[in-house]
Amino acid sequence: PDSRIHHATLRQRVVDAAHAAALIQPGETVAMSGFTGSGYPKAVPQALAAHIAQTHARGEAFRIQLLTGASTAPELDGALAQVDGLAMRMPFQSDPNARKQINAGKLDYLDIHLSHVAQHVWFGFYNEIDTAVVEVSAILEDGALVPTTSVGNNKTWLDLAKKVIIEVNQWQPVEMLGMHDIYYGTALPPHRLPIPMAHGDDRIGQTTLRCDPDKIAAVVLTDAPDRNSPFNPVDADSARIAGHLIDFLKHEVARGRLPANLLPLQSGVGNIPNAVLAGLASSGFHGLEAYTEVIQDGMLELLKSGVLRYASCTGFAFSPEANEEFRRNLAFYRSRIILRSQEISNHPELVRRLGCIGMNGMLEADLYGNINSTHVMGSSIMNGIGGSGDFARNGFLSVFLSTSTAKHGSISSIVPMVSHVDHTEHDVAVIVTEQGLADLRGLSPKQRARAVISHCAHPDYRDGLQDYFDRACRDSYAKHTPHLLPEALSWHQRWLQTGTMQPSANR
Ligand code: 0RQ
Numbered sequence: 001p002d003s004r005i006h007h008a009t010l011r012q013r014v015v016d017a018a019h020a021a022a023l024i025q026p027g028e029t030v031a032m033s034g035f036t037g038s039g040y041p042k043a044v045p046q047a048l049a050a051h052i053a054q055t056h057a058r059g060e061a062f063r064i065q066l067l068t069g070a071s072t073a074p075e076l077d078g079a080l081a082q083v084d085g086l087a088m089r090m091p092f093q094s095d096p097n098a099r100k101q102i103n104a105g106k107l108d109y110l111d112i113h114l115s116h117v118a119q120h121v122w123f124g125f126y127n128e129i130d131t132a133v134v135e136v137s138a139i140l141e142d143g144a145l146v147p148t149t150s151v152g153n154n155k156t157w158l159d160l161a162k163k164v165i166i167e168v169n170q171w172q173p174v175e176m177l178g179m180h181d182i183y184y185g186t187a188l189p190p191h192r193l194p195i196p197m198a199h200g201d202d203r204i205g206q207t208t209l210r211c212d213p214d215k216i217a218a219v220v221l222t223d224a225p226d227r228n229s230p231f232n233p234v235d236a237d238s239a240r241i242a243g244h245l246i247d248f249l250k251h252e253v254a255r256g257r258l259p260a261n262l263l264p265l266q267s268g269v270g271n272i273p274n275a276v277l278a279g280l281a282s283s284g285f286h287g288l289e290a291y292t293e294v295i296q297d298g299m300l301e302l303l304k305s306g307v308l309r310y311a312s313c314t315g316f317a318f319s320p321e322a323n324e325e326f327r328r329n330l331a332f333y334r335s336r337i338i339l340r341s342q343e344i345s346n347h348p349e350l351v352r353r354l355g356c357i358g359m360n361g362m363l364e365a366d367l368y369g370n371i372n373s374t375h376v377m378g379s380s381i382m383n384g385i386g387g388s389g390d391f392a393r394n395g396f397l398s399v400f401l402s403t404s405t406a407k408h409g410s411i412s413s414i415v416p417m418v419s420h421v422d423h424t425e426h427d428v429a430v431i432v433t434e435q436g437l438a439d440l441r442g443l444s445p446k447q448r449a450r451a452v453i454s455h456c457a458h459p460d461y462r463d464g465l466q467d468y469f470d471r472a473c474r475d476s477y478a479k480h481t482p483h484l485l486p487e488a489l490s491w492h493q494r495w496l497q498t499g500t501m502q503p504s505a506n507r
Contacts, residue, residue, distance in 0.1 A: 002221060004138040004168045013219045017043035020165045020218035021051050026062040027087075028130035031121075031157040032076065035069035035315030035342065036269055036294050037227030039150030040076045041133045041167045043220055049079035056083065063087035065127060069152020069315065069342055070114060070293075070386060071095065073227040081107065090126075091117045092384040103380050111374060111384040114293065115346035118156040122188055132161030136209070137172035139219070144208035147180045147339065148172040149226055150315030155182055155341050158211040166216055170223040175330050180339045181205045195347060200264045200291035200354050201310040201338060230319045231274055231297055237403045238275035240434040245276055245359070245399060246283045248430065248437050261309075264291035266351075266391045267299065268360040269317050272401045274298040276359060281307055291354050293345050293387045295337065297322040303336050304329070312338045314345040346390040358391030362400040362423075364413045365431050365456070367449035367469060368481055369440050371400050371423035377492050378419030385422050392427045404433035404458035410500040412461035414452060416468045417488035431456050445481040446473070464491075464503065 005011045021044050024030060034040025048064075055062040065088040066080065077095035080086050084106070089098060091112035101107035112120070120126060134154050138146040147154065148169060158164060183205035187193065197204050234242075252258040265288060267273040277298025280288065290299055290311035300322050302308035318326060326333055344350065351358075363382060364372045373388055374381055392398035400423070402413045413433065425445070431438045436455035440448045453465045472482035491501045498504070 002168075004170060004174065004221075005219065006141045007139050007143045007213065009213055010139050010143065010166075010216060010219055013216060014221060015218045017047035017220050018051070020044050020220045021047035023163065023165065023217050024048055024064065024131050026055070026060075027064070029065040029067070029127040031067040031129045031132045031153065031161060032072070033069065033134040033150065033152055033154050033157070034072040034076060035150035035152040036071050036317040037073050037229060038316045038318075039135050039148040039152065039226070040068070040072040041135045041165075041222075042075050042169060042224035043167060043222045044133050044165055045076040046079045049083045049085055052080070052085040053083040067091065067117070067121075067126075067129070067153070067157075069150060069154070071383065075224075092386050094383040099381060109381060111381065113346075113385060113389045114342050114387040115348060115390040118153050118341065118343040119186075121153075121156055121160060129157060129161040131163050131165060132157035133165045133167065134158060134209075135167045135169050135172070135222075137169060137176060138174050139166065139168060140208065143211065143213045145211055146174065146177050146208055147182070148176065151180060151182065151339050151341050152314055153342060154209055155184070156343070158209055161215065163217045164211055164215045165218045165220065167220045167222050170221065171225050173327060173330060175334070178207050179334055179337055180207050182207070182209055182341060183344050186343060195344070195349055197350055198353070200289050200312045203338065205340075226316070226318075226323070228318055228320045228323050232271050234275040234278055235271070237434040238272045239279070241272055241401050241403070241432050242275040242279035244432050244437040245401070245430075246279050248439070250283070261285065261287035261289070263355040263357050263396050264289040266290070266292040266356045266358045266387075266395065267294075267296070268386070268388060269294050269296055270361050272361055272403075273359055276401070277302060281305055291345070291350070291356050293342065300325060300333075303333065310336045310338065312340060312345065314340055314342040342387070346387045348390060348394040351391055351394040355396035356391055356394075358388070358395040358398045360388040360392065360398075360400055362402045362413070363406070364415050364418050365400060365402070365428075365452065366415050366418045367452055367465065368445045369425040369428045369431065369448050369452065370418045370421050371428055372418040372420045373422040375420035377496060378489070389423060389427070392423045397429050398423070398427055399430040399432060400428060401432045404435050404456060405460070409458070409460065410502075411495060412458060412465075412491065412501050414457040414461065414465060415491050415501075416465065417483060419489060419492050433458075435459075460502065
């Protein structure tokens with residue numbers, strides 16, 4: 001079973017998950033691998049959760065501060081939140097248990113741009129990392145670690161942690177050796193140099209992670225799958241949203257503002273971005289490129305059909321079927337997929353140089369183009385900003401996508417004023433709903449409002465938005481970005497009080 005460990009000393013450090021978890025002390029800052037349900041440790045977090053539950057049962061306190069790449073899975077976030085084992089979580093989560101704890105005010109959560117995390121740790125902005133727990137697929141003779149289905153912040157965790165626990169997961173294909181590109185050239189200011197990447201498929205680093213074997217306190221063997229959640233089939237609204245965006249991209253090519261094979265695509269995860277990728281498959285584009293955080297099913301299909309030339313990412317978010325496809329044709333995907341550290345996959349310098357087209361989901365947008373991606377009714381966290389801000393601020397184009405209503409039509413995704421701001425009006429070029437597409441480039445605030453109301457709002461809410469805007473243009477304190485302050489968030493308040501944003505006369 002330890003045929004994946006080729007380093008003599010580290011073979012002797014193999015213990016079971018409970019022994020490894022016992023190395024983690026109450027109050028520690030623990031950094032784990034994992035990005036969108038791939039490459040997270042499968043055994044130690046659950047053993048730690050069991051240990052924490054036993055400690056709590058004796059009436060003793062035991063919580064940790066947990067950092068990862070991005071979201072993980074029930075075996076990690078879920079298990080630790082379930083036993084109230086987390087005091088602080090950063091930089092991203094999407095777990096129902098963790099979310100519940102955060103929104104109940106019991107778990108502190110720091111929601112950070114994913115490109116910022118590694119450098120903030122290097123800058124000393126957060127606690128020192130006591131323990132790193134990182135999944136790999138093999139340990140080579142020289143101690144080099146072969147990464148798995150995500151890289152995330154693993155390089156930084158292994159460099160900075162005081163002690164390291166490695167999980168060697170035999171479920172992860174060793175044939176992935178060679179697909180990763182780990183860049184070790186990021187220095188700290190004032191010693192930083194340009195990152196030597198001119199094209200999204202350039203290789204600038206090494207294929208394995210390094211770690212001082214003396215720091216590796218334990219090695220745990222696992223054989224467990226990634227989360228691999230299924231995707232819903234493309235529904236009618238998602239297909240319409242995809243259609244509007246693809247028409248727009250073709251228009252931009254026709255106008256000479258984009259090359260015929262576009263520019264490197266970044267796509268968020270979820271059903272709407274997946275529908276956009278599915279739409280691109282049959283829209284006549286060729287030679288596309290992807291420089292993104294996550295490769296999901298739609299991107300794998302684009303690679304398979306040859307529409308997409310390559311995809312650079314930091315992690316996979318595959319359905320079980322896509323995972324099977326990836327494994328079956330690994331030799332094909334090896335030469336077309338590059339996995340990098342998230343500080344590189346999301347790096348502002350590179351996103352701007354390459355001219356990425358950012359396509360991300362949103363909860364709500366307001367008349368002026370501000371975007372809320374994270375907070376329902378301004379206070380309840382959904383997931384986190386993730387990498388959307390890295391691409392929205394720095395990309396060639398930033399596109400935000402959503403259906404025009406949520407919760408069976410009781411919520412308008414277009415509101416007078418967003419209840420929380422993740423992406424300001426300055427970082428948003430295009431908003432798309434199933435109703436249509438608002439191209440906000442070069443528009444003043446009032447011009448943007450007219451475009452958003454007429455192209456994106458649902459007919460049930462369009463008149464209400466127009467009425468708000470007309471009265472704001474007449475009565476606002478000033479007329480640059482007209483608002484009626486006592487009313488600006490009244491749609492949200494109405495939903496909280498009555499269960500719908502519709503005024504009673506319209507119900
Ligand atoms: O909740 O399932 O409880 O009904 O939000 O909404 O429509 O399924 O859309 O899965 O694409 O998620 C913004 C959350 C959209 C996502 C967000 C409710 C809705 C449902 C999900 P229910 P949908 P999606 C790459 C980039 C930030 C991170 C990011 C996201 C749930 O895109 O997390 O972009 N983005 N990362 O009912 C109240 C509204 C709502 C609403 C939707 N206006 N008000 N609830 N919902 N709109 C990945 C990484 O960075 C790792």
